[in-house]
Amino acid sequence: MMKEMTRNAPSTDRRGFLSAGAAGVAALLAASPTKAADTGEDTLDKIKNSGVFNLGVREAAQPYGFKNANGEYVGFSTEIGKAIYAAVNKELGGAIKVNYVAVTSQTRIPLLQNGAIDLEAGATVMTIGRSKVVDFSIPHFVTSTSLLVPASSPIKQVADMAGKRIGIPQGGLEAALFRTANDAGTFTSAVKTIGFPDHSQGITALQTGTIDGYSTDEPILYDVGRDPSQFRIVPMKMNAATQTLLVRPGSSKFKRIVDQTIAQLCSSGEWEKLYQRYFGDGAFKMPLPEAGKILVQMNSWPA
């Protein structure tokens, strides 16, 4: 009996495969992003008609967006998203509800395109490639890529990374940064990068000696590397990552409110309070970088 089942398996498997495959591809094509984006409806009108503001937030990207002990969505970018919701609600007469939708770096674009979220407030860096697909708000944050090494590591500066095994997060922009630097001959011998699915695995690899350093967004390194007896941060100063909130293309009315809100947060001093709460004194003890001060000045539009 058992043998008979095994023997027949491949042929039924094949038919199952075929139809499942066809259905899968059809579903993917049906979910084609052009559809939602090409309806031409401004996000502001969509929110007005539906009465709901769908705010895309991160669930586990401290300090940008995470769930606190009470299960509430908080974080630096999440708070800015909430301020934008408040502004939109005011603009539309105060009857709009907010609906939080958890997104990841893989789902943020499809969900924005198909209308499941109206604004993504996470930790997204502006790139030329990404600008072809979505619209960016004015930058709401700026960081840079840095390096975390064990306290006893021989790596003291960027040049010492030559030929070393450096962990990076998958799906980030670190891969492109090191690729470009390697191609340009920045290091005497190429840095070998190893991408990990999330930061905790990268840090584990660092602690077990599987990699020589872990490189990512500086605030994250401040968070995981706060114990100076264990870790040391090596500033890399190789890039400036301007972060943005994502908006559906063709929504100039909505985008205007988004940008104005960010500008008001900057000029009113609210932005720096948020910074101190999520990056500074209360949490990461990360001093406001020079680039951050300049960003606030640039975003503080006169009334």
Add this chain to the structure above:
Amino acid sequence: MIDWSILWQAPNGRTLLEALLLTFQIAAISWALSLVFGIGIGLLREAPIAALRAAGTVYVEIFRNIPLLVQLFFVYFIFPRILPGFAKQALFDYGWEIVASIITLSLYSSAKIAELVRSGFNTIGAGLHMAAASSGLTWWQSQRHIFLNLLLRTITPGLASEFVTIFKGSSLAMAVGVAETTYVTRQLGTETFQWLPVNVYASAVYLFCAWAIAGVMLLVEKRVAIPGRIGG
């Protein structure tokens, strides 16, 4: 908005092709290793010595029942720590991520193939065993000349589906940073935001390769089927 050309633009086309080759390399080596180890362990479980049978059972129960990802992290993080410095460095220079993935896939799949082997033995039946023993063959001679032959032909369909499983399982290597197909397509997706072309490509690659493997194995199966047995 949807830009399919990102799949073949330089340097993406080359990167994807290299990733596909790596996927095949990991799958093929893991399958070959698990075939050898799986049959070895399967034979252990039928061995005439109780301690050997117990060792085989322990192996199968450990590696078949721990999730693959947990095993992978265990091998990847822990194994280098027990090696002396120079061996560790050599392993890292060679590409520890790929080696760890192959070791893990092989451990897991060999445990499953060992189970296939055991069920194959059960299918062949005890009668043949007694007949072999009564004609004066030793345990090893009867394994070598009678059972292994019949066994391999009996479990071919199971081995085929295990190969497809390993092929798909190779995507797990991305968890330790191996730039195989899943890893590279995800990286491309986050860099360009072109998730549709990228996901269609990844799905198509796994689908067609799994079909191709199943097709080839179906031919093998037809050739080696034991005449007169079910479906043969």
